[in-house]
Amino acid sequence: MIIDTARDLDTKGESRGDEEQDWKETPTVYKSATSDKGSINLHHAKSTHSRSNSKATSRHSNLSSANRQEAAAEVAANEATLEVLLEQERQIEELQRLEAEAAHLRAKQEAENAERQRALEAKRRQVERLETIKKLKAAKARQQVYDQTVTQPKQDDSTAALVRVFAESISASRLPVPEPTTFNGDPLRFNDWKVSFQTLIDRKNIPAEEKIYYLQKYVGGTAKKAVESYFLLGTGSAYCAAWAILEERYGNPFLIAKAFRDKLDAWPRVSSKGSVELQELADFLRSCEAAMTQIRGLEVLNDCTRTRKSLLNFDWLTSRWNRKVIEVEEQSHMFPSFSQFVKFLTREAKIACNPVTSLHALKPSESEKIKVFKSRGHGAKRRQRHGLILNTADEIAPQQSCDVGLLIGYNCPQALVPRQVVCGEENQPFAQRTDLGWSVVGYGNLCLDYGYAIGVSHQVIVKQVMPGLQSSSNLTNEVHYVCRTQIKEVVLPADVIKVLESDFVERASEDSHMSQEDLRFLSKMEKGIRLKDDGHYEMPLPFKKERPNLPDNQVCAIQRLRCLERKLRRNEQYHKDYKTFVNETITRGDAERVPEKDISKAPAWYIPHHGVYHPQKPGKIHVVFDCSARFKETSLNDHLLTGPGLTNSLVGVLCRFRRGPVAIMCDIERMFHQFHVKAEDQDYLRFMWWEDGDLEAQPSIYQMKVHLFGAASSPGCANYGLKHIAAEGRGDFSEDTIKFINKNFYIDDGLSSVASKGQAIQLVKEARELCSTGKLRLHKFISNSNEVLATIPKEECAEAAKDLDMALGELHMERALGVQWCIASDEFQFRVVVKENPLTRRGVLSTVASVYDPLGFVAPFILLGKKILQQMCRDKLSWDDDLPDDLRPLWEFWLQDLQNLAGVKIK
Structure with a gap:
């Protein structure tokens, strides 16, 4: 103008x-x-x-x-x-x-x-x-x-x-002023928040000092803690650095993809009546589908295995999905993609949530009708009756939502009407068929008089249910009621997979869920762990409830000590090794003698102990404390939390051990004994022993000050302590070292492999320094590289590695988590020692089970031996019956081939 x-x-x-x-x-x-x-x-x-x-x-x-x-x-x-x-x-x-x-x-x-x-x-x-x-x-x-x-x-x-x-x-x-959302650290919300913030604030022509003020306003939770230090600077470089931190921690496509997969894996099961829950799952899967275009890590959802895993959340739709799969395969000769799966589930959710014909829509909607003329104890403000059971219990178990499997009782007579009855002889069980299936009813044992016994229900899952009320009828014998819901066994693909996977001791990662006891264990460890002045970490005994008031079991401990005394007197070498082990334990300060003034202190628990030799390490004794020893129907392990499965997968550790060309293996010295027990809990770890091992003297009372072998909680406490040390070292040590401590240890054995010798040397150096912050000593190092071993002190190397020279091609075998590892050639091999077992069912089982193969390399060969054992079970042979003549040639042929496993080498 x-x-x-x-x-x-x-x-x-x-x-x-x-x-x-x-x-x-x-x-x-x-x-x-x-x-x-x-x-x-x-x-x-x-x-x-x-x-x-x-x-x-x-x-x-x-x-x-x-x-x-x-x-x-x-x-x-x-x-x-x-x-x-x-x-x-x-x-x-x-x-x-x-x-x-x-x-x-x-x-x-x-x-x-x-x-x-x-x-x-x-x-x-x-x-x-x-x-x-x-x-x-x-x-x-x-x-x-x-x-x-x-x-x-x-x-x-x-x-x-x-x-x-x-x-x-x-x-x-006149429109409302648009504002970006607040980001609280959820990777699934990062991209949406980033777009809104950049559109409304970051692209505006305003100084960076003002932008960092807006950034402080629109972040919260863990995200705000991550960049809080930059807010104090208030400069343009601080603004850029804060964005870089947010991009690294929450904008990584791998982390976002993992967050999507974790949320999908943790999705609760949707029942056939949960139309709203099904719609929520369909909405989330659509968001996963939309994110697949930007995040390549989510393309794994197209795999049929992932689809089958997601289908477990709503298995009642399996038959409909199978029809869809067949239809797509007939048209395109390919398994349906994830997009087709999402489209199928969206349609099913739409059908389930139909506002006219769905079950949810057909529920009666009664109008609120409140009439109170005169009532005592009525909550007028809340307009509801006062609960009669309020304030009657200090602790009420949380309610769990689950489907009703079976209602037992005459409140459902239609389900219990006999449709067919098959009678046996006199005083014999009889069978009856109801709408629920066949059942067998009879007495447990006619020769015994149980008095007024309570009815017991034995389910097919071997779970015993004890009714809380006495039966109204005068039952003179225990009644067993076995419910059979299927006449013919139905073998599903999942059952076959379960049988095939039973050869491996590893549990699938998706099967591990945190229970309430696991969460309580982690809470106790997090609150109770502390670093002592001597450098050791101290943790409490994780009791299930409060510190239990256990009975005085000193009599039981003395009786077990007498049995141990007789064995020590019979075997002089056993006595010598046992005495050396206990004396070293006391000298190191892992155990101490209880003062006279504290002997009568209660509660206290005395633990029996015994010594065992490692089959692969003759001459080295290990004293194990029997925390499962019972006295008056209780034991120490009954009151201890085991904690979640913090131990890494054995198969996973072995697989990562084979990833790089330079391999490293080490061990934590006395791992359990490096973590101390709080002083107030040490009275539960008392034991009896003779001073200096003198069997002629009176036994004295000692107590352990560390987490001991034999306690149900010790593996969980030790693994938690190890991971706590790694967490404390984050920032001071490289991420590879932290990952080595967290992911590459199976109990106290550490195995890793890297791409170069320089990386291996640096990893060993930092791992030793990190573990030393918690008084953990890494020793028994061994590697397939002489350069790596040369940088490690001789006293910290394994005995076999001190004089080993890979350049000369010396073939030395070392055990890597039980698997034979040839150091020079870097190969996995099998060491077969066939013992002269009797040709019985017991001997066949012992021979077949002697082959240790956690990775399943020779599983097809082992299966042949298991088939012979299976046939013996089908023939109903007892444990000491001789091998039948028709199976003897097959067994001898398999036994000869067993010797050839020594030539199998896995590079």
């Missing part, structure tokens, strides 16, 4: 002629808009006089008239502009005042900063709206003048478009 000043009009009048026109002397202010500066000049906008040239001719009269019309239009526009400018000046002055006040109070009242910022933003928006109104009024005033002077004005397209833009701008200003 261009607005000419009065001076410009005077210039135009002089150029057109000498005719002079007297303009009305009215004080007027005009706005001067120049093309190069675009600023407002009000200095010359006062009363002016239009002069015309006295020598103008009549031919210029029409032109002068048009000029007067144009000048009048400009005057009207400028008058309207002046009104808006004055208001704008006042608002600008007010804005400046508020800004100065906000700057003055910012240091004094930081808490009011956010409110002041909103006030400033409101004033800025008001100024912008006034600017828009100013332009709109000027355009309307100009248009009004033209409408009054011109009969049929021709509408300018640019003006109409400008008016539309102004109208749209005013409409947009």
Whole structure:
């Protein structure tokens, strides 16, 4: 928009002629808009006089008239502009005042900063709206003048478009101010939050110092803690660094894909009546499908195994999905993709949630009807009855939502009506068929008199259910009720897979779920672990409840000690090794003698102990404490939490051990004994022993100060302590070292493989330093690289590695988690020692089970031996019956081939 000043009009009048026109002397202010500066000049906008040239001719009269019309239009526009400018000046002055006040109070009242910022933003928006109104009024005033002077004005397209833009701008200003969402550390929400923040704030032309203020406002939770240190700097570089941290921790596509998969794996089971839950699952799968276009890690969802795993959450739709699979395979000869699976589930959810025909829609909706005339104890404010069982228990078990499997009782007579009865002989069980299936009813043992026994139900899952009430009838014998729900066994693919996987001791990772006891164990460890002054970590005994008041079992411990004494007297070497082990334990401070004043302290528990030799390490005894020893129907292990499965997968550790060319193996010295027990819990770890192993002296009372072998909680405590040390070292050590401690240890054995010798040397160095922070000693190092072993002190290397030279091709075998590992050739092999077992069912089982193959390399061969054992079981042979003649050739042939396993080498 261009607005000419009065001076410009005077210039135009002089150029057109000498005719002079007297303009009305009215004080007027005009706005001067120049093309190069675009600023407002009000200095010359006062009363002016239009002069015309006295020598103008009549031919210029029409032109002068048009000029007067144009000048009048400009005057009207400028008058309207002046009104808006004055208001704008006042608002600008007010804005400046508020800004100065906000700057003055910012240091004094930081808490009011956010409110002041909103006030400033409101004033800025008001100024912008006034600017828009100013332009709109000027355009309307100009248009009004033209409408009054011109009969049929021709509408300018640019003006109409400008008016539309102004109208749209005013409409947009009335909408709520858009704000980005708040990010709390959920990787699934990071991309949405990132787009909203960058669109509304990051791409705006504002300083980075102001952007970091908005970043602080719109992050929370763990995300805010991750970048909180950068907020104190308040600089542009701090803003960029904070974004880099957020991108690294929450924007990594691998982490986002893992978050999607973890949430899908943890999705609860959806019942056939859970239409709303099914719709929620379908919505989440659609979000997974949308994320697949951006995150390549989610393409694994297209695998049929993942689809089958997801189908377990709503197995009642299996038959319908199978029809869909067959239909797709017939058309495209391919398994349906994840998108087709999502489309199928979305349709099923739509059917289940139909607002007219679904089960949820057909439920009666009763209107609220509350009538209370006179009632005692009625909760009038809550409009509900007062619960009679409120405040009657200190602790109530949490309710669990589960499907009803079977209702036993005569409250459902239709299910218990006999349809068919098969009678046996007199006083023999009889069979009856109901709508639930066949059942057998009879006495347990006619020769025994149980008195008024309670009915017992034995289910097919071998879970015994004891009713809480005495039967009303006079039952003189125990009744066994076996419910059979299937006449013919149905073998499903999942059952076959379970049988095939039974050869491996590893449990699938998806089968491990945290129970309430596991969560309680982790809570106790997190609250109770602490670093002692001597560098050891101390943890409490994780009791299931409070510290139990156990009975005094010293009599039981003395009796077991007498049995041990007889064995020690018979075997002198056993006595010598046993005494050496106990003396070293006491010398190291892992055990101490109980002072006389504390012997009568209660509660206390005495643990029997015995010594065992490792079959692969002859001459080395290991004392095991029998924490499962029972006294008065209880034991120490009965009161201890075992904790979750923190032990790494054996198969996983072995597989990672074969990943790189440079292999490393080590061991934690006395891992359990490196973690101490709190002093108040050591009374539960008492044991009896003779001072200095003198069997002629009276036994003394000792107590262990460390977590011991034999306690149910010790593996969980030791693994938790190891992972705690790794967590404490994060930031001071490399991520590879942290991952080695967390993922590559199976109990106390560490196995790893890396790409280069330099990485191996650095890994060994940092791992030793990290473990030493918790008084853990890594020793017995062995590697297939001489350069790596040369950097490790000789006393920390394994005995076999001290004089081993791989350059000479020395073939030395070492056991890697029980698997034979040839160090020089870096191969897995099998060591077969066939013992002379009798040709019986017991001997066959012993021979077949002697082959240790956790990775399943020779499982097809072992299966042949198991088939022979299976046939003996089918023939109902007892454990000591001889091998039948028809199976003897097969067994001898398999036994000969067993020797050939020594030639199998896995590179």
